[in-house]
Amino acid sequence: MSLKTGSLRVLGALVLGVLSAGVAAQTRTLSADDYARAERFMSYNTVPLVDHAVQKVTWLDDGHFWYVDHDANGDHFMRMDTASGKTTPLFDQAKLAAALGKADGKPADAAKLSVTGYEARPDGKIDVAVRSKHYVCDLAAVEASCVDRATLVKTGKEPGALSPDKQSEAFIRDWNLWLRDVASGKETQLTTDGVEDFGYATDNAGWKHTDNAIVEWSPDSKRIATFQQDQRKTGEMYLVGTNVGHPKLEKWKYPLVGDKDVTMIERVIIDVAAKKVTRLKMPPDQHRSTLCDDASCGPDGGWDDVKWAADGKTLAFVSTSRDHKHEWFRIADAATGKVRTVFEEVVPTYYESGNGAVNWRYLPETQEAIWFSERTNWGHLYLYDLTTGKLKRAITSGDGNVTEVLKLDPKMRTVWFRGVGRTAGVNPYYQQFFKVGLDGGKPVLLTPEAADHAVTLSPDGKAFVDVYSTPTTPPVTVLRDAQGGRTLTSVAVADITRLKAAGWVPPIPFTVKGRDGKTDLYGMMFKPTHFDASKKYPIIDYIYPGPQTGSVRGRSFSSARADHQAMAELGFIVIALDGMGTPWRSKAFHDAYFEHIEDNTLPDQVLGIKELGKQYPWIDLDRVGIWGHSGGGNATAAAMFHYPDFFKVGWAESGNHDNRNYEDDWAEKWQGLLVIDKDGKSNYDAQANQSFAKNLKGRLMLVHGNMDDNVPPYQTLLVADALIKANRNFDLLIIPNAHHGYAESTPYATRRRWDYFVQYLAGNTPPHEYQLKAWPWR
Incomplete structure (x- = not known):
């Protein structure tokens, strides 16, 4: 090695050493x-540092709703009268906290009550949901008290799907569908031929499997639409727990991509009073949805792609192909089980019926249906004739999507919906609220602020609570008129001081x-x-x-x-x-x-x-x-x-x-x-x-x-x-x-x-x- 080469190598080593030392010094x-x-x-x-930010609004009736107003002193459960715009406490929080503490055996903080559900009972008591439990509470008594609702009526522990009249709930036991009377707890078996892996109303998509019953009650509470789910040939998934001793094996039906045999459903309608099962006259259907990865997309266990006529005589539903490219809009006769395919849609990639909820609607009174499609590169609503199966007109058009239909009034022939990307200059992800007529006309924007709007309509659809905000500006909560969007009263303005x-x-x-x-x-x-x-x-x-x-x-x-x-x-x-x-x-x-x-x-x-x-x-x-x-x-x-x-x-x-x-x-x-x-x-x-x-x-x-x-x-x-x-x-x-x-x-x-x-x-x-x-x- 020459002296020159050796010197260069020493110099290089010194430089690397300095660089390394510099890096080390930065750590x-x-x-x-x-x-x-x-x-x-x-x-x-x-x-907890955000004050007056309304997270959720629950309507009690057409003119009243409740919400939680939070500030430095804690949570305040409030009730608003929409006619006067005045607010009052929903209940006495101190009394409720004391009563819940006695019932549960653990002290409850009145400023931090975990109440997620509330209902006033005819007897003057209230029904409150606290985490996973329901309590019936008497706050008018000299000494307020709460009782776990499950102890009042002796029933099974299976979760139930409540009927529209709130008198009954449907639940699954031993692969069959049962009925439970809410007041007395009396239980009645509705089906008898359900067996393991071929049960009624069972909720098992593979990735999600619960004990909830997937049913759709008719509006008059007399019939139930559900299915018998066939998983007898579906493959299984296995997991093994970690514990001392023999491990616990968990197994359940879990169909995989490419499986020859996957979960199928046989659609049925059950007459509750007669305990009669009518099987729809059609081949077994795919366990698919127009919206999500399960027949049931919502948290309430409902069946999204099934909609009853108001009189309970007919049932509209949509079948989805295994690859989600083919949809069939069908109507069934509830008494006979006869099925008619009204129209179809085939797409080159995949079909979806909206964001957040299924957007199609059934209008049997006028023999029409509202259908959602992205056929123009945007998600829009279309009106179909159920007699001919032909398209009558596009209800919405242009750039931007309809994301979720929130209300349909067949008599007013008006639909209210959330949409995105429909207002120039507004962030295309901000949801806004519109109404539009079924017979044509330009949609009316009801929430003009350039913000993301979360909307909760009153039961009668005449008013709505609008919580609007952006990622950088805290929420403002107002009550608005559903016809023109006029602000009726302020509910809360968030403070992030x-x-x-x-x-x-x-x-x-x-x-x-x-x-x-x-x-x-x-x-x-x-x-x-x-x-x-x-x-x-x-x-x-x-x-x-x-x-x-x-x-x-x-x-x-x-x-x-x-x-x-x-x-x-x-x-x-x-x-x-x-x-x-x-x-x-x-x-x-x-x-x-x-x-x-x-x-x-x-x-x-x-x-x-x-x-x-x-x-x-x-x-x-x-x-x-x-x-x-x-x-x-x-x-x-x-x-x-x-x-x-x-x-x-x-x-x-x-x-x-x-x-x-x-x-x-x-x-x-x-x-x-x-x-x-x-x-x-x-x-x-x-x-x-x-x-x-x-x-x-x-x-x-x-x-x-x-x-x-x-x-x-x-x-x-x-x-x-x-x-x-x-x-x-x-x-x-x-x-x-x-x-x-x-x-x-x-x-x-x-x-x-x-x-x-x-x-x-x-x-x-x-x-x-x-x-x-x-x-x-x-």
Whole structure:
């Protein structure tokens, strides 16, 4: 070696040493106080600091509703008289707290009552729902008292579906449908031929399985529409718990993509008084919905794609093909079971009937139906003639979507609906409220403010409560006239003075261009409250790719969106971006990666982050992290495998990494039916994350609950197995006895995620085993 060469090498070593020392000097050890400051921005700390933000309104009758008004002194349950605009206490909170405390054996705080339901009884008592229990309370007595409603009438514990007249509830026992008299508790068996895996009204979509009865009562409470669900040939899923001694095996029916035999339903109508079952005269139907992954999309256990005539004599319903491309609008005679197909719609990708709720309606009085379709690239309402099955006219048209029909008045021939993207200059995700005539005319905007509007109509449809806000402006709650949108009275104006005093700052809405270079994509950015523009910050991308929802999750005001601001406090820029392929925009936008779910909006995420990096020099594009849960866990692993030089650190929770191992309905809707070529290759090969695990370069943590009955843990183990075979380093956290959500283990998993990004993305040292608050789960 020459002297010159040796000198250069020594000089190079000195330079590298200086650079290394510089990097080391930039790293720091975070303290428990740093984490505590971040924790101040978790929802359980920020939500109590927002005053007068109405979260929910419940109408008591046409002229009265109740809500919770919160301030520094706690929660106040209020009742408003819409005629006068005056408010009064819904009940005596001190008395109720004392009575509940005696009934439950645990002290109840009058300022923090967990009352979620309320009903006044004819006898002067009140019925209140507190978490999972119902109490009948007498607050007028000398000594107020509450009694657990379940002890008043001895009945079975099966959850019931209440009839419209509130006299009866339908429930499942031993695979058959039963009736329970609410007042006496008397139980009557309605069906007798239900057997295991071929039961009545059973709620088992695979990913979701409950004891609820899926039924649709007729308006007069005399008939029940339901089905006998055939899962006798459906494959099973297995999970094993963690405990001392013999493990507990859980098994249930769980159809997979490509299975020859999947769950089918045989539609029936039950005459309650006669206990007569009339089977509809049609072949077994797919266990599918026009809206979601289950026959029952709503939390109340109703059957969304079934609607009765007011007289209970006929029933309209929609059948959906296995691949969601073909819909049949049908009408059944309740007495005979005869079925008539009125019209059909076939689409090239997938059909959906709206956002949030099924939007079609049955108008038997005029032999018409309102139908929802995206045939013009936007979601609109159409009027059909039920006699001929022909289209009469489009009810709505133009750019922008009808998202949810909230009310139909057949006599006034008017429909009220929520919509997005219909007002020029307004954020296309902001929901506004409209009314329109069935016989033509331009929709009338009832909520003109450029904000996201949450609307609750009165039972008679004459008025509605409107809570409107944006991500940066707190909610205003008003009562409005449903005919023209005129403000009748103010209900509440939120005050975030205490929230700001605690250091809260709003997220920063932003737009970037999509993969096509033209389409605006909308996201939110979270910066540390101690932000310093002279520094370089690593960036973390929170992702949920859809296609059924997106990463941002709503555009109304929130004091905390997940833990995005909390993570930003630890020295990061955090973003959430809705890429192409997510809903609420045009049909073409939503279809962006149809049949290519491996896309996961990642092209848009990468381009969007790069655009932000060019715009803001304080974003460090050499330190990009990504994390998500469920579909976001899938997308996170895919990001680390398909863009290994861009994403350096990933945290993938409970991902559906190969949808051939997920329930049939979800993936067959977005990826299509499984097709296997002669050479053994399939249209599902590219979406399997384990096939690309060998590409991993960065740091990846895989997380899963071992009792996840939505996305089974084998999904993550497939990826782990592939990483081991590829000799790649990775991290794995299995949470014992946790389901798809981590429940009591969530604070632990959250803290570990913070630690992971602090250590491997920021290059800092986290505090040792910081304890996050265990917030309530039930």
